[in-house]
Amino acid sequence: MIEVRDLVVRFGDAPPAVAGVSFAVETGETFGLVGESGCGKSTVLRALAGLNTDYGGEVRLDGTVLPPHRPRGFFKRVQMVFQDPYGSLHPRQTIQAQLLEPLRNQGMTPPADAVGAALDSVGLPRTAAFRYPHQLSGGQRQRVAIARALMLQPEVLLLDEPTSALDVSVQAEILNLLMDLRAQRGLTYILVSHDLAVVAHMCHRIAVMQGGRIVDGFDAATLRAGTPTHPYTQELLAASEAYGEAPAG
Amino acid sequence: MSNPLIEVRNLGIAFGRGAAAVPVVRGVSFALGREKLGIVGESGAGKSTVGRALMRLLPPAARVTADRMAFRDTDLLAASERQMMELRGRRMGLILQDPKYSLNPVVPVGEQIAEAWRLHHKGPAREARERTLAILEAVKIRDPARVARLYPHEISGGMGQRVMIAMMLIAGPDVVIADEPTSALDVTVRLEVLHLLDELIESRGLGLILISHDLNLVRRFCDRVVIMYAGRVMEILPAADLERAEHPYTRGLLASLPSIHRAQDRLPVLRRDPAWLAGAGGTP
Numbered sequence: 001m002i003e004v005r006d007l008v009v010r011f012g013d014a015p016p017a018v019a020g021v022s023f024a025v026e027t028g029e030t031f032g033l034v035g036e037s038g039c040g041k042s043t044v045l046r047a048l049a050g051l052n053t054d055y056g057g058e059v060r061l062d063g064t065v066l067p068p069h070r071p072r073g074f075f076k077r078v079q080m081v082f083q084d085p086y087g088s089l090h091p092r093q094t095i096q097a098q099l100l101e102p103l104r105n106q107g108m109t110p111p112a113d114a115v116g117a118a119l120d121s122v123g124l125p126r127t128a129a130f131r132y133p134h135q136l137s138g139g140q141r142q143r144v145a146i147a148r149a150l151m152l153q154p155e156v157l158l159l160d161e162p163t164s165a166l167d168v169s170v171q172a173e174i175l176n177l178l179m180d181l182r183a184q185r186g187l188t189y190i191l192v193s194h195d196l197a198v199v200a201h202m203c204h205r206i207a208v209m210q211g212g213r214i215v216d217g218f219d220a221a222t223l224r225a226g227t228p229t230h231p232y233t234q235e236l237l238a239a240s241e242a243y244g245e246a247p248a249g
Numbered sequence: 250m251s252n253p254l255i256e257v258r259n260l261g262i263a264f265g266r267g268a269a270a271v272p273v274v275r276g277v278s279f280a281l282g283r284e285k286l287g288i289v290g291e292s293g294a295g296k297s298t299v300g301r302a303l304m305r306l307l308p309p310a311a312r313v314t315a316d317r318m319a320f321r322d323t324d325l326l327a328a329s330e331r332q333m334m335e336l337r338g339r340r341m342g343l344i345l346q347d348p349k350y351s352l353n354p355v356v357p358v359g360e361q362i363a364e365a366w367r368l369h370h371k372g373p374a375r376e377a378r379e380r381t382l383a384i385l386e387a388v389k390i391r392d393p394a395r396v397a398r399l400y401p402h403e404i405s406g407g408m409g410q411r412v413m414i415a416m417m418l419i420a421g422p423d424v425v426i427a428d429e430p431t432s433a434l435d436v437t438v439r440l441e442v443l444h445l446l447d448e449l450i451e452s453r454g455l456g457l458i459l460i461s462h463d464l465n466l467v468r469r470f471c472d473r474v475v476i477m478y479a480g481r482v483m484e485i486l487p488a489a490d491l492e493r494a495e496h497p498y499t500r501g502l503l504a505s506l507p508s509i510h511r512a513q514d515r516l517p518v519l520r521r522d523p524a525w526l527a528g529a530g531g532t533p
Binding site: 036037138167168169170171172173175176179194195196197198200201202220223224225226235236237239240241242 | 439469
């Protein structure tokens with residue numbers, strides 16, 4: 001479905017933020033990118049989404065190389081959900097206006113029940129359409145952000161730390177919602193996170209990034225068993241376990 | 250607990266006056282000895298508000314009431330602002346979440362640490378400088394002389410948090426209140442900072458109140474845990490017994506954490522029960 005080859009992103013004269021990243025994601029798969037701050041995981045996602053057009057290498061969608069300036073039709077197929085639902089929604093537009101914006105950008109006439117159906121699909125009451133973001137909780141806002149990303153019925157969602165700004169009980173609700181939507185619509189996800197537990201829970205395959213490169217890759221079962229071999233992955237796993245849950249077994 | 254460092258009985262905090270007053274903390278009681286006490290809860294549970302009330306750092310609109318709120322023999326409700334000035338920093342230290350916002354961006358970190366010492370001790374500038382370098386070494390910063398000259402934007406998040414810890418320790422407090430001290434840090438750095446904090450607390454025999462939203466962190470790091478929900482204490486229990494917690498809120502929180510090692514189709518979702526708000530809360 002999506003293929004990334006030798007992706008390089010530079011900011012100024014500094015060493016490249018992403019230094020040659022390649023991976024491929026199948027239809028219906030959830031692919032996780034994990035790493036610590038500054039490893040380049042979000043930069044990869046932003047380049048994929050077309051938010052950063054100044055990259056080297058290739059991004060293919062269904063085998064076709066995408067131009068760095070993404071054509072309008074691209075956004076009908078690929079949408080992004082950002083980390084911070086406080087920052088990613090317009091503070092002075094109603095939820096309804098924000099949900100309709102993707103349709104308007106595509107020059108489409110919204111179907112009569114578009115907003116209501118979108119709110120239903122993410123488990124929000126229909127009255128939320130007339131609210132402003134500040135009238136909603138963090139979890140509700142992230143639901144709105146997900147509903148907005150789904151307005152164009154995309155096939156791929158790019159998820160950048162979708163729950164790291166939320167409380168654990170709300171995180172559980174949003175992760176469940178994302179899993180339900182994946183099952184209902186056959187969505188493909190690329191999930192960026194610093195949290196190994198979230199990635200192990202959601203993803204089929206996982207790549208570990210460090211210093212702008214993918215240093216390790218494995219499937220979810222390997223992560224659950226605690227058997228990735230790369231020293232950096234071991235270090236991450238040990239750190240998550242040392243202060244978090246007990247090791248496997 | 251005999252002779253606690255901090256004792257809080259039936260603490261209530263409300264914002265605003267009269268009929269418009271919004272209660273945010275109700276009936277909170279606990280005591281802190283020379284131990285590590287965690288206060289856990291979700292956003293809005295009132296955990297940071299309790300921490301700030303202890304330091305008397307709440308804005309004037311906050312109404313604080315309690316049967317007792319004391320640091321050793323000092324009644325924190327009745328203490329004058331002058332008395333509080335002597336307590337804050339000198340006897341009770343506060344570490345905040347994000348060094349990026351808590352440090353002065355235009356003053357080298359060494360000077361900021363020295364300032365914390367000079368505020369509480371009379372002494373020559375030379376001694377302040379020597380103590381600064383010594384405390385930077387104590388928080389395991391290599392080449393303290395060089396780091397002391399750096400500005401906050403020139404140091405990493407982990408180093409910034411060490412500087413914050415150094416700044417707080419240099420005054421020699423008995424009690425440390427750490428409000429989400431590692432939430433802004435990466436997991437590997439977080440661990441280093443926690444180990445450091447642990448070591449310093451143990452070696453100096455301090456009492457620590459660790460305020461966090463992170464159950465896992467508190468479970469591993471603290472001796473006892475206070476679970477807060479909607480401004481009330483749900484239960485207080487030894488951290489080692491958290492797995493066997495009985496309160497449905499605590500159990501719900503624990504269950505909603507995704508696991509690295511366990512595959513699950515869905516995460517159990519917390520069902521909030523209005524009855525939790527009716528109970529008076531835990532025992533100290």
